[in-house]
Amino acid sequence: MDDAARARDAAREALADVEPEQLREALDARILDAAVTPGVLALVTARALDPDVDLGDVADRAAGVQLIYEGLRLTRTVAREEPWVTAPTAAAEVDADMDILAADVLVSRGFSLLACTDAARPAVDVVRAFGRDQTLRDREETDADAAAALDRNLEVDALELAVVAGTTAVGGDPPEELLAYARELAADCDGEFPPAGRALPEATADRIADISDRAVSATDR
Numbered sequence: 001m002d003d004a005a006r007a008r009d010a011a012r013e014a015l016a017d018v019e020p021e022q023l024r025e026a027l028d029a030r031i032l033d034a035a036v037t038p039g040v041l042a043l044v045t046a047r048a049l050d051p052d053v054d055l056g057d058v059a060d061r062a063a064g065v066q067l068i069y070e071g072l073r074l075t076r077t078v079a080r081e082e083p084w085v086t087a088p089t090a091a092a093e094v095d096a097d098m099d100i101l102a103a104d105v106l107v108s109r110g111f112s113l114l115a116c117t118d119a120a121r122p123a124v125d126v127v128r129a130f131g132r133d134q135t136l137r138d139r140e141e142t143d144a145d146a147a148a149a150l151d152r153n154l155e156v157d158a159l160e161l162a163v164v165a166g167t168t169a170v171g172g173d174p175p176e177e178l179l180a181y182a183r184e185l186a187a188d189c190d191g192e193f194p195p196a197g198r199a200l201p202e203a204t205a206d207r208i209a210d211i212s213d214r215a216v217s218a219t220d221r
Contacts, residue, residue, distance in 0.1 A: 004199050006055060007039030008032070010063035011070075014109050027102055030070065035193035038158040039066035040200055041182070045166025045174075048208035053170055061165040064113030068123055069158040071106030072130050074099055076151060079134060118168035119161065126157045152191040159186045163208075175215035181207060 011031050018024040042062040046053050078099050107127065114123045133150040136142060142150070159182040167174040185200070193199075 003040045003043045003055075004036050006059055007036045007043060007062045007066055008034070010059035011036075011039060011066045014060070014063050014067060014113055015105070018105060018109075023098070023101065023105070026098065027105060030074070030102065030106075031066075034066070034070050035195060035199070036066055037185075037189070037193040037199045038069045038162045039063060041065075041159055041162035041185070041204070042166040042169075044200060044205050045163050045178075045208055046169045048205040049167060049172065049212050050170040058166065058169045060113045061117060061119060061169055062162075064110045064117075064119070064123070065158065065162045065165050067106045067110030067113070068126060068161070069110075069154070071103045071108075071110065072127065072154055072158075074103040074106065075130075076134070076154060078103070079138075080151075114165065117165070118173075119165040122161050122164045126161050129157055130154055148191070152186070155189055155191055155193065156183050156186040159183070175211065177215065178208065178211045181211060 008031060011034075012028055015024060015027045015031070018027060039062040042065050043055055043058055046058045046061075047055060078096055111120075111123060114120050130153075133153050137147045137150045160179050163174045163178055163182045167178065185204070188201075
Protein backbone atom coordinates (compact mmCIF):
# COMPACT_ATOMS: atom_id res chain seq x y z
CA MET A 1 0.00 0.00 0.00
CA ASP A 2 1.40 3.42 -0.92
CA ASP A 3 1.47 6.33 1.49
CA ALA A 4 -1.43 8.20 -0.13
CA ALA A 5 -3.69 5.16 0.11
CA ARG A 6 -2.58 4.47 3.69
CA ALA A 7 -3.28 8.05 4.79
CA ARG A 8 -6.62 8.14 3.00
CA ASP A 9 -7.76 4.77 4.35
CA ALA A 10 -6.81 5.74 7.90
CA ALA A 11 -8.76 8.99 7.61
CA ARG A 12 -11.81 7.17 6.26
CA GLU A 13 -11.59 4.56 9.01
CA ALA A 14 -11.57 7.31 11.65
CA LEU A 15 -14.92 8.51 10.27
CA ALA A 16 -16.51 5.10 9.83
CA ASP A 17 -18.81 5.36 12.86
CA VAL A 18 -20.14 8.87 12.20
CA GLU A 19 -23.91 9.17 12.26
CA PRO A 20 -26.23 9.86 10.53
CA GLU A 21 -25.38 7.87 7.45
CA GLN A 22 -25.82 10.83 5.11
CA LEU A 23 -23.18 12.81 6.97
CA ARG A 24 -20.81 9.84 7.02
CA GLU A 25 -21.20 9.38 3.27
CA ALA A 26 -20.56 13.07 2.64
CA LEU A 27 -17.41 12.95 4.76
CA ASP A 28 -16.21 9.79 3.04
CA ALA A 29 -16.71 11.33 -0.39
CA ARG A 30 -14.77 14.40 0.67
CA ILE A 31 -11.82 12.32 1.90
CA LEU A 32 -11.82 10.26 -1.29
CA ASP A 33 -11.38 13.43 -3.34
CA ALA A 34 -9.00 15.19 -0.94
CA ALA A 35 -5.36 16.01 -1.50
CA VAL A 36 -3.63 13.94 1.18
CA THR A 37 -0.31 15.79 1.23
CA PRO A 38 -0.39 16.46 5.00
CA GLY A 39 -1.13 12.85 5.89
CA VAL A 40 1.47 11.55 3.46
CA LEU A 41 4.13 13.89 4.83
CA ALA A 42 3.56 12.52 8.34
CA LEU A 43 4.15 8.99 7.06
CA VAL A 44 7.14 9.93 4.90
CA THR A 45 8.73 11.80 7.79
CA ALA A 46 8.41 8.86 10.20
CA ARG A 47 9.84 6.39 7.69
CA ALA A 48 12.67 8.72 6.64
CA LEU A 49 13.76 9.06 10.26
CA ASP A 50 13.32 5.37 11.07
CA PRO A 51 13.19 3.03 8.05
CA ASP A 52 12.02 0.19 10.31
CA VAL A 53 9.03 2.06 11.75
CA ASP A 54 5.68 0.28 11.54
CA LEU A 55 3.64 2.66 9.41
CA GLY A 56 0.49 1.06 10.74
CA ASP A 57 1.34 2.67 14.07
CA VAL A 58 1.83 6.06 12.40
CA ALA A 59 -1.31 5.91 10.27
CA ASP A 60 -3.60 7.32 12.97
CA ARG A 61 -1.31 10.31 13.40
CA ALA A 62 -1.29 10.85 9.66
CA ALA A 63 -5.08 10.62 9.62
CA GLY A 64 -5.32 13.10 12.49
CA VAL A 65 -3.25 15.66 10.61
CA GLN A 66 -5.21 15.05 7.43
CA LEU A 67 -8.62 15.42 9.07
CA ILE A 68 -7.71 18.62 10.87
CA TYR A 69 -6.40 20.13 7.66
CA GLU A 70 -9.42 19.03 5.65
CA GLY A 71 -11.83 20.41 8.24
CA LEU A 72 -10.09 23.78 8.39
CA ARG A 73 -9.78 23.91 4.61
CA LEU A 74 -13.51 23.34 4.29
CA THR A 75 -14.18 26.05 6.87
CA ARG A 76 -11.98 28.43 4.86
CA THR A 77 -13.86 27.62 1.67
CA VAL A 78 -17.23 28.31 3.23
CA ALA A 79 -15.93 31.55 4.73
CA ARG A 80 -14.65 32.66 1.33
CA GLU A 81 -17.84 31.84 -0.55
CA GLU A 82 -20.29 33.05 2.12
CA PRO A 83 -23.17 31.03 0.60
CA TRP A 84 -25.71 32.50 3.03
CA VAL A 85 -25.02 35.88 1.40
CA THR A 86 -24.04 35.12 -2.19
CA ALA A 87 -26.66 32.41 -2.83
CA PRO A 88 -29.35 32.84 -0.18
CA THR A 89 -31.60 29.98 -1.26
CA ALA A 90 -32.92 27.25 1.00
CA ALA A 91 -30.88 24.58 -0.80
CA ALA A 92 -27.65 26.61 -0.65
CA GLU A 93 -28.14 27.30 3.03
CA VAL A 94 -28.70 23.61 3.77
CA ASP A 95 -25.54 22.70 1.84
CA ALA A 96 -23.57 25.36 3.70
CA ASP A 97 -24.87 24.16 7.05
CA MET A 98 -23.86 20.61 6.13
CA ASP A 99 -20.38 21.82 5.19
CA ILE A 100 -19.96 23.56 8.54
CA LEU A 101 -21.09 20.42 10.36
CA ALA A 102 -18.73 18.30 8.28
CA ALA A 103 -15.84 20.66 9.04
CA ASP A 104 -16.52 20.41 12.78
CA VAL A 105 -16.58 16.62 12.64
CA LEU A 106 -13.37 16.45 10.63
CA VAL A 107 -11.45 18.67 13.03
CA SER A 108 -12.79 16.98 16.16
CA ARG A 109 -11.95 13.51 14.85
CA GLY A 110 -8.50 14.71 13.91
CA PHE A 111 -8.00 16.02 17.44
CA SER A 112 -9.13 12.71 18.92
CA LEU A 113 -6.49 10.84 16.91
CA LEU A 114 -3.70 13.15 18.09
CA ALA A 115 -4.96 13.69 21.64
CA CYS A 116 -2.57 11.25 23.34
CA THR A 117 0.47 12.10 21.21
CA ASP A 118 3.17 14.75 21.34
CA ALA A 119 1.45 16.37 18.36
CA ALA A 120 -1.64 17.28 20.41
CA ARG A 121 -0.50 20.74 21.50
CA PRO A 122 0.83 21.69 18.05
CA ALA A 123 -2.54 20.63 16.62
CA VAL A 124 -4.30 23.03 18.99
CA ASP A 125 -1.87 25.74 17.92
CA VAL A 126 -2.77 25.14 14.26
CA VAL A 127 -6.47 25.65 14.92
CA ARG A 128 -5.85 28.76 17.00
CA ALA A 129 -3.59 30.22 14.32
CA PHE A 130 -6.26 29.52 11.71
CA GLY A 131 -8.84 31.37 13.77
CA ARG A 132 -6.55 34.37 14.19
CA ASP A 133 -5.69 34.44 10.49
CA GLN A 134 -9.31 34.31 9.42
CA THR A 135 -10.21 37.07 11.87
CA LEU A 136 -7.47 39.28 10.41
CA ARG A 137 -8.55 38.36 6.89
CA ASP A 138 -12.07 39.64 7.52
CA ARG A 139 -10.96 43.10 8.60
CA GLU A 140 -11.79 45.90 6.19
CA GLU A 141 -8.19 47.12 6.03
CA THR A 142 -6.91 43.70 4.82
CA ASP A 143 -6.24 43.91 1.09
CA ALA A 144 -6.42 41.02 -1.36
CA ASP A 145 -2.72 40.17 -1.23
CA ALA A 146 -2.68 40.12 2.56
CA ALA A 147 -5.84 38.00 2.62
CA ALA A 148 -4.29 35.46 0.25
CA ALA A 149 -1.16 35.29 2.39
CA LEU A 150 -3.24 34.69 5.50
CA ASP A 151 -5.14 31.93 3.74
CA ARG A 152 -1.89 30.22 2.68
CA ASN A 153 -0.80 29.97 6.30
CA LEU A 154 -3.10 26.96 6.69
CA GLU A 155 -1.06 24.87 4.25
CA VAL A 156 2.15 25.92 5.98
CA ASP A 157 0.79 25.03 9.42
CA ALA A 158 -0.61 21.72 8.19
CA LEU A 159 2.74 20.56 6.82
CA GLU A 160 4.56 21.69 9.94
CA LEU A 161 2.07 19.67 11.99
CA ALA A 162 2.65 16.67 9.71
CA VAL A 163 6.39 16.87 10.34
CA VAL A 164 5.80 17.08 14.08
CA ALA A 165 3.42 14.10 13.99
CA GLY A 166 5.85 12.00 11.97
CA THR A 167 8.92 12.92 14.00
CA THR A 168 7.35 12.39 17.41
CA ALA A 169 6.03 9.03 16.24
CA VAL A 170 9.60 7.75 16.24
CA GLY A 171 10.55 9.40 19.49
CA GLY A 172 12.01 12.79 18.66
CA ASP A 173 11.28 16.44 18.04
CA PRO A 174 11.71 18.01 14.61
CA PRO A 175 14.78 20.23 14.21
CA GLU A 176 14.10 23.76 13.02
CA GLU A 177 15.58 22.94 9.61
CA LEU A 178 12.96 20.22 9.15
CA LEU A 179 10.16 22.63 10.01
CA ALA A 180 11.68 25.09 7.55
CA TYR A 181 11.60 22.36 4.90
CA ALA A 182 7.90 21.80 5.61
CA ARG A 183 7.33 25.51 5.05
CA GLU A 184 9.29 25.27 1.81
CA LEU A 185 7.08 22.42 0.60
CA ALA A 186 3.98 24.46 1.42
CA ALA A 187 5.36 27.48 -0.43
CA ASP A 188 5.93 25.32 -3.52
CA CYS A 189 2.26 24.34 -3.40
CA ASP A 190 1.22 28.03 -3.31
CA GLY A 191 -1.86 27.49 -1.17
CA GLU A 192 -3.19 24.47 -3.05
CA PHE A 193 -1.92 20.94 -2.48
CA PRO A 194 -1.53 18.61 -5.48
CA PRO A 195 -4.60 16.64 -6.57
CA ALA A 196 -5.50 13.30 -5.02
CA GLY A 197 -3.20 11.27 -7.28
CA ARG A 198 -0.03 13.14 -6.24
CA ALA A 199 1.30 14.29 -2.88
CA LEU A 200 5.01 15.10 -2.48
CA PRO A 201 8.18 15.39 -4.57
CA GLU A 202 10.05 12.09 -4.92
CA ALA A 203 13.10 13.48 -3.14
CA THR A 204 11.16 14.41 0.01
CA ALA A 205 12.14 11.35 2.05
CA ASP A 206 15.83 11.71 1.19
CA ARG A 207 15.77 15.40 2.07
CA ILE A 208 14.14 14.68 5.45
CA ALA A 209 16.64 11.92 6.23
CA ASP A 210 19.52 14.21 5.32
CA ILE A 211 18.21 17.02 7.53
CA SER A 212 17.78 14.58 10.41
CA ASP A 213 21.28 13.14 9.99
CA ARG A 214 22.82 16.59 10.04
CA ALA A 215 20.80 17.55 13.11
CA VAL A 216 21.98 14.42 14.93
CA SER A 217 25.59 15.08 13.92
CA ALA A 218 25.36 18.64 15.20
CA THR A 219 23.96 17.41 18.50
CA ASP A 220 26.74 14.85 18.87
CA ARG A 221 29.33 17.56 18.41
